[in-house]
Amino acid sequence: MAAKKSTTSSKKKTSSGTKQSTTKKVEKVVKKEIKKGIRKNAKKKPLVALGLVVLLVAVTAAFAYAETNGIFHFFHDAPADPVTFNGIVYDDLQINFMELGNWYTGDSVYIKAGTVDILIDAGSRKNSAARIEEFIDAHSEDKVLDYVIATHAHEDHIAGFSGTDKGGIFYKYQIGTIIDFAKTDSNSGIYKDYLAARDYAVEKGAKHYTALEAYKDPALKKIEIAKGIYFETLYQKYYEEAATTENNYSVCNLLTYKDQHYLFTGDLEKPGELSLLENNELPTCELYKAGHHGSKTSSSKKLLDKIQPKVVAVCCCAGSNEYTKTENNKFPTQEFINNVAPHTANIYVTSLSTSDEDKTYTSMNGDINFSSNGAEYSVACSNNNTILKETDWFKAHRTWPL
Numbered sequence: 001m002a003a004k005k006s007t008t009s010s011k012k013k014t015s016s017g018t019k020q021s022t023t024k025k026v027e028k029v030v031k032k033e034i035k036k037g038i039r040k041n042a043k044k045k046p047l048v049a050l051g052l053v054v055l056l057v058a059v060t061a062a063f064a065y066a067e068t069n070g071i072f073h074f075f076h077d078a079p080a081d082p083v084t085f086n087g088i089v090y091d092d093l094q095i096n097f098m099e100l101g102n103w104y105t106g107d108s109v110y111i112k113a114g115t116v117d118i119l120i121d122a123g124s125r126k127n128s129a130a131r132i133e134e135f136i137d138a139h140s141e142d143k144v145l146d147y148v149i150a151t152h153a154h155e156d157h158i159a160g161f162s163g164t165d166k167g168g169i170f171y172k173y174q175i176g177t178i179i180d181f182a183k184t185d186s187n188s189g190i191y192k193d194y195l196a197a198r199d200y201a202v203e204k205g206a207k208h209y210t211a212l213e214a215y216k217d218p219a220l221k222k223i224e225i226a227k228g229i230y231f232e233t234l235y236q237k238y239y240e241e242a243a244t245t246e247n248n249y250s251v252c253n254l255l256t257y258k259d260q261h262y263l264f265t266g267d268l269e270k271p272g273e274l275s276l277l278e279n280n281e282l283p284t285c286e287l288y289k290a291g292h293h294g295s296k297t298s299s300s301k302k303l304l305d306k307i308q309p310k311v312v313a314v315c316c317c318a319g320s321n322e323y324t325k326t327e328n329n330k331f332p333t334q335e336f337i338n339n340v341a342p343h344t345a346n347i348y349v350t351s352l353s354t355s356d357e358d359k360t361y362t363s364m365n366g367d368i369n370f371s372s373n374g375a376e377y378s379v380a381c382s383n384n385n386t387i388l389k390e391t392d393w394f395k396a397h398r399t400w401p402l
Contacts, residue, residue, distance in 0.1 A: 031060065034055055035056065037049075037052045087378065087379070088378045089371045090371040090376070090377070091371075092113075092114070092229075093226075093373075093374070094112045094139070094370075094371045095255070095369070096110045096111070096112075096139075097289065097313045097315050097367065097370075098135050098315075098367050099350045099351055099366055099367055099382075100124045100131055100132070100160075101128050102124060102125055103322075103353060103361045104123075104125055104322060105123075105293050105316040105317050105320065106123025106124020106159075107123050107151070107266070107267075108123055109289065110135060110136055113225045114225070114226030114227065116147070118145070118146065119136070119145050120148075120253070121158070122159070122161045123154075123156035123160060124155070124159065125155065125156075125160075126159045126162065126163050126193075127164060128160045129162075129167055129168045129169060133169070135367065143172070143173050143174060144173065144174045145174070145175050146176040146225070147178075147179065147231065148161075148169070148170075148175055148206075149178075150181065151180075151181065151250045151267065152251070152267060153181060153186040154246055157267070159193075161197050162190075162197040166197075170197035170198060170200055171200060174205070174206075175205075175206035177208075177209070177220075178206050179220070180208070180251065181210065181211060182211050182249070183238065183241075183242070184246060185242075212239040212240060220233065228258055229255070230255070231254075232254045232255075232256065233251070233252070234279075235279045235280060237272075237279070238250075238272055243271075246267075247268060247292060247297070247298075248269050250266030250272065251266060252266065257372055260286045260374065261286060261287075263282070263285045263287070263288045263289065263309075265291045265298070267291060267292040267293070268292070269291070269292060269295075269297040273291070273300050277303060283307070285308070285309045285310070286310050286311060287310070288307060290316075290336065293331045293332070294316055294336040294349075295336065296329055296333040296335035298336075299339050304343055305342075310343075310346060311344065311379060312344060312347045312348070313368045314336075314348065314349045316350065317331070317350075317353045318330075318349050318351065319331075319353045320353035321356045330397075334398055337388075337400070337401070346387055347389070348365045350364060352364040352393055363382065364393070366383030366384070
């Protein structure tokens with residue numbers, strides 16, 4: 001299907017960041033050449049110079065009109081340079097990594113494949129449910145989520161399913177199928193609220209399976225959710241074995257569109273990633289959702305060397321001290337960057353902490369939209385398309401290892 005200009009929650013997505021779009025670069029070159037002609041002919045050929053002035057005005061107006069009305073889409077068919085994308089959104093498949101409306105790190109990924117809607121996790125806090133609902137409703141009008149994945153029983157992944165005063169996703173939407181973690185050691189209030197919300201969705205008609213059940217069921221293990229688009233539950237041993245951290249109970253999924261692959265591993269840590277590698281023939285991936293928000297405990301070198309991602313999306317509040325005061329271990333960590341760097345510089349991060357004391361934040365990239373038509377893919381972010389290594393925060397707090 002055709003590409004289109006992108007919008008999220010009534011905000012126009014831009015590709016400006018710190019760099020000019022390809023259209024602007026072309027306009028700059030054309031106008032520069034015309035101005036050279038004006039200067040060259042100003043004295044000896046005033047009529048030629050006057051004609052070039054008129055041409056300059058016309059070119060300026062034409063480029064402004066074309067940029068506003070999307071006429072120059074063909075300039076966006078490929079990245080402007082090796083490490084930036086120009087914000088085209090393809091209708092066929094959209095994978096959205098949402099900002100969650102607060103300073104806390106958390107995951108919520110909304111996928112639209114044709115007419116099928118998938119939600120992976122609903123963090124980061126109960127009050128994030130309103131933000132998630134707003135985002136989904138901007139892209140879907142029927143209040144139906146065909147598949148919901150809850151990766152593991154941590155607040156920053158499941159709180160929005162119950163929400164505040166039953167205002168969560170399981171109460172607001174008709175749910176088709178729920179696939180969640182096969183094991184947990186949690187007994188938290190958030191987990192109990194999740195169970196109550198899940199039970200409500202099941203009472204209203206949702207079907208519920210654990211990741212282990214889904215993996216063992218041929219009808220669920222690999223589902224064709226749209227023409228040529230498959231959603232697969234992968235196996236890792238902590239669906240059945242006890243883990244030392246809830247993170248390793250994470251549900252893992254592979255989304256495939258033609259020859260492109262997109263990997264989601266929740267907060268799976270290195271032991272779980274090793275099991276994932278041992279039990280699945282993982283392909284190279286166009287997109288990887290950074291494990292555990294860009295922590296040093298995940299996104300191991302072995303996993304990344306296998307999947308060799310081209311784009312990495314990190315759901316976190318960069319630089320916050322929510323989990324640690326050790327600078328290099330704040331998300332996204334230096335070790336994570338070291339492991340990703342040999343494969344790609346295309347790392348995008350949702351949010352940035354502006355004050356740990358006041359728990360305030362701003363957008364880094366904002367909502368991250370990765371989309372594909374099966375042959376090409378693009379990234380369009382609600383705030384800007386600046387890759388991580390080009391941000392001021394990175395330059396002040398991290399180093400690029402290559």
